[in-house]
Amino acid sequence: MRSGGRSASVKLAGFRARRRQAAERLLEELLSCPEDERHDRLQGERFQNPHLFFLLVEAGHEALPGDPRGAGEILNLAICLATLLDEKEGLHLEIGGEGYSRALCLAGTARRLLGDFAKAEPAFERAGCLTVSALGRAFFCRALAVLRWDQGRSEEAAALLHHAQRRYGEGQDLREEAVCLALLGMLHVDTVEPWRAVPFLREASQGIDSERRPWLAVQCCLGLAFCHAFAGEAERARSARRRAKSHYGQLSEEEALLSRWLEGRTATLAGDDEEAVELLESAWRSLIERRRLAEATFATIDLGLLWSNQGRGAKVRELIEELKVAFFNQPGFKIAISALETMADDAAAGRLDRDLWSCLSQPLRMAFRWQGVSFRPLPFV
Numbered sequence: 001m002r003s004g005g006r007s008a009s010v011k012l013a014g015f016r017a018r019r020r021q022a023a024e025r026l027l028e029e030l031l032s033c034p035e036d037e038r039h040d041r042l043q044g045e046r047f048q049n050p051h052l053f054f055l056l057v058e059a060g061h062e063a064l065p066g067d068p069r070g071a072g073e074i075l076n077l078a079i080c081l082a083t084l085l086d087e088k089e090g091l092h093l094e095i096g097g098e099g100y101s102r103a104l105c106l107a108g109t110a111r112r113l114l115g116d117f118a119k120a121e122p123a124f125e126r127a128g129c130l131t132v133s134a135l136g137r138a139f140f141c142r143a144l145a146v147l148r149w150d151q152g153r154s155e156e157a158a159a160l161l162h163h164a165q166r167r168y169g170e171g172q173d174l175r176e177e178a179v180c181l182a183l184l185g186m187l188h189v190d191t192v193e194p195w196r197a198v199p200f201l202r203e204a205s206q207g208i209d210s211e212r213r214p215w216l217a218v219q220c221c222l223g224l225a226f227c228h229a230f231a232g233e234a235e236r237a238r239s240a241r242r243r244a245k246s247h248y249g250q251l252s253e254e255e256a257l258l259s260r261w262l263e264g265r266t267a268t269l270a271g272d273d274e275e276a277v278e279l280l281e282s283a284w285r286s287l288i289e290r291r292r293l294a295e296a297t298f299a300t301i302d303l304g305l306l307w308s309n310q311g312r313g314a315k316v317r318e319l320i321e322e323l324k325v326a327f328f329n330q331p332g333f334k335i336a337i338s339a340l341e342t343m344a345d346d347a348a349a350g351r352l353d354r355d356l357w358s359c360l361s362q363p364l365r366m367a368f369r370w371q372g373v374s375f376r377p378l379p380f381v
Contacts, residue, residue, distance in 0.1 A: 019051055020051060020055075022049075022051070023049055023051035023052045023054075023055050024055060026046070026047055026049060026052045026055075027052060027055045027056065027059065029041075030042070030047065030052070030077070031059070031074070035073060038073075038077055039077065039080055042077065042080055042081055042084060043084070047081070048081065048084050048085060050085060050095055052081065053078055053081045053082055053085065053095055053099065053103075054095075054099060056074055056075070056077050056078035056081065056103075057075065057078050057099065057102060057103045057106065059074050060072075060074040060075035060078060060103070060106050060107075060110070061106055061381065064106065064109060064110060064113065064381040065109075065113050065379045065380065065381050066252065068109075068110045068111075068113035068114045069110075069114060071106070071110045072107060072110035072111060072114070075103055075106050075107040075110060076107060078103045078107075079100075079103050079104065079107060082095055082099070082100050082103065097130035097131045097132050097136075098130075098132050098133060098136045100127075100130060101127045101130040101132050101136055101139075101140060102136065102139060104123045104124070104126050104127035104130075105123070105124065105127050105139060105140050105143040105144075106143075106381070107123045108120040108121075108122075108123030108124045108127070108143065108144075108147065109143050109146070109147075109381055111123065112146065112147050112150060112377050113377050113379070114377075115374050115377060117147065117150065117151055117374075120147055121147075124140070124143070124144050124147065127140050128140065128144075133171065134167045134168075134170040134171040135167065135168065135171035135173060135176075137164075137167050138163075138164045138165075138167030138168040138171065138173070138176065138180075139164075141160045141161070141163045141164035141167065142160070142161065142164035142176075142179075142180060142183070143381075144160055145157045145158075145160035145161045145164060145183070146183070146378055146380055148160060149187060149190075149378060150374075150375070150377045150378055151369075152365060152366060152369050154187060154190075154191055157187055158184065158187055158188075161180050161183050161184045161187065162180075162184070164180045165177055165180035165181060165184070168180060174207055175207060175208075175209055175212075177207070178203070178204045178206070178207030178208050179204070179208065179213065179216060181200045181201075181203050181204035181207070182200070182201065182204035182205075182208055182216045182219065182220050183216075183380070184197075184200040184204075185197040185198075185200035185201035185204055185220065185223050186201075186219050186223055188200070189201075189223045189226055189227070189262075191362065192358050192361060194226060194227035194230040194231070195227075197223055197226075197227055198224070198227045201220050201223045201224045201227070202224065204216075204220050205217075205220040205221070205224065208220055210247055214247045214250035214251060214255075215247075215250075215251055215252075215255040215259070215379065215380075216380075217244075217247050218244045218247045218248065218251065218255070218259050219259070219262075221240045221241070221243040221244035221247075222240070222241065222244045222259060222262045222263055222266060223262075224240045225237040225238075225239075225240035225241045225244065225263070225266045225270075226262065226265065226266045226269065228240060228270075229266050229267075229268075229269035229270040230269055234270040234271055234272075237266055237269070237270040238270060238272070241263060241266060241267070244259070244263065252379070254376070254379050255379055257283060257286050257287075258379070260279050260282055260283045261279070261280070261283035261295075261299060261302075263279050264276050264278075264279030264280035264282075264283060264302065265280070265302055267279060268280070268302065268305065268306045268309075273306065273309075273310060276306055277303075277306060280299060280302050280303050280306065281303065283299050284296060284299040284300065284303060284319070287299055288322065288323070288326050291326075291327075292375075292376060293323075293327045293330055293331075293332050293333065293336055293368075293373060294332060294336075294365075294368045294373050294374070294375050295375060295376060296323060296326075296327075296336075297323070297336040297339065297340065297364075297368075298361070298364075300316070300319045300320070300323065300340055300343075301339075301340070301343060301357060303316070303319060304316040304319070304340075304343050304344070304347055304352065305352060305354050305357065307347070308346075308347040308350070308352040313344075313346075313347030313348050313349075313350065313352060314347070314348050316340070316343060316344040316347045316348075317344050317348075319340075320337065320340050320341065320344055323336065323337070323340070324337065331371050331372050331373050332368050332371045332372075332373035335364070335367050335368060335371060335373075336368075339360075339364055343357070
C-alpha cells in the first residue's frame with residue numbers, strides 16, 4: 001500500500017510538471033507575439049488554460065515595480081483570460097476568487113505605479129467584491145492602502161494597513177505581516193509623526209527579509225534613524241544609518257534616490273551637516289533631472305532649513321532660480337515658487353522656523369495634488 005501510494009504521488013507530480021511545462025510554452029508563444037495581437041490569440045482554444053492564467057499573473061507580478069507598463073499589459077491578458085475561462089463551465093473554478101482578486105490587485109498596482117490613479121480604482125473595486133481567504137484579503141487591503149497613500153489619503157491608508165497586518169497574522173504569514181508594520185512606520189515618518197512610527201519600525205525590522213525586500217529594510221533603518229534624530233538621539237540615528245547603508249548596493253536607482261533624500265533629512269536633524277548637504281544636494285539635483293516639481297520643492301525646503309541653520313539662508317535664492325528655469329509655467333509652478341519665495345525671505349531674515357515648515361508640509365502636498373501635480377508613486381508591490 002505504501003509503495004502504491006508513493007507511486008501515485010510520483011505520477012501526480014509528473015503530471016503537474018508536464019502541465020506546467022505546457023503552460024510555460026503557451027506563455028512564451030503568447031508573449032512573443034506583437035502586443036496588439038495577444039488578445040486575439042487568447043481566443044484560441046488551446047490558450048484557454050487555467051495554468052496559463054497563473055503564469056501570466058506570476059509574470060506580471062515579477063515585472064513590478066520596475067516595468068509597470070509591461071506588467072499592466074501582461075496582467076490585462078490574465079484578466080481577459082479569466083473572463084474567457086469563466087464562460088467555460090468548470091474551468092473558472094480552478095482560478096477562483098483568489099486568483100482573480102490577485103490579478104486585479106496587481107493590475108491596479110501597475111496603474112498606480114504609472115500614476116494613473118483613476119484607472120487603478122476600478123480594478124480594486126472589482127477585487128473588493130470577491131470572496132478570498134484571510135491572506136487574499138490581506139494582499140488586497142495592503143495594495144489598496146498604498147494607492148490611498150499615494151493619493152494623500154493617509155488616514156485611510158493607515159486603517160487599511162492595520163487591517164492587512166491583522167489578516168496576515170491570521171494567515172500565519174509573519175514575513176508579510178512585518179512588511180505591513182514597515183509600511184505603517186514609513187507612513188508615519190512621511191507624515192512627520194515619529195512617535196507613532198517607532199514601535200512599528202522596531203517590530204518590522206525584526207521580521208523583514210532584507211534579501212527579498214532590501215528597500216524596505218533600508219527604509220526601516222532610515223525611518224528609525226529619522227525618529228532617533230528627531231528625538232535628539234544623534235548617536236542612535238547614526239548607528240541606524242550605518243545599518244541602512246549595508247543594503248544600498250541592492251537598491252534600484254529610484255529606491256536609492258528616495259533613500260538618500262531621507263538619509264539627508266536624518267543627517268540634518270542629527271547635526272551631521274556636511275553629510276546632509278552632500279545627500280540633499282544629490283537628491284535635489286536628481287529630482288530636477290527627473291522633472292519632478294513637487295519633490296524638488298520639498299527637497300529645496302530641506303536644503304533651505306539646513307543652510308539657514310548654518311547661517312547661509314541667502315543661498316536658498318540660488319535654488320529657487322534653478323527651479324524657475326527648470327519648471328517655468330508647468331502645473332504647480334506658482335504654488336512651488338510662492339512657498340519657496342516666502343521661505344527665502346524668512347531664511348534671509350534669519351527667522352526660518354523648522355516646526356512651522358514641518359506643519360506646512362501636508363497643506364502644501366494637498367495644494368500640489370489639487371493642481372494635478374502628482375508625487376512619484378511608492379515603489380512597492
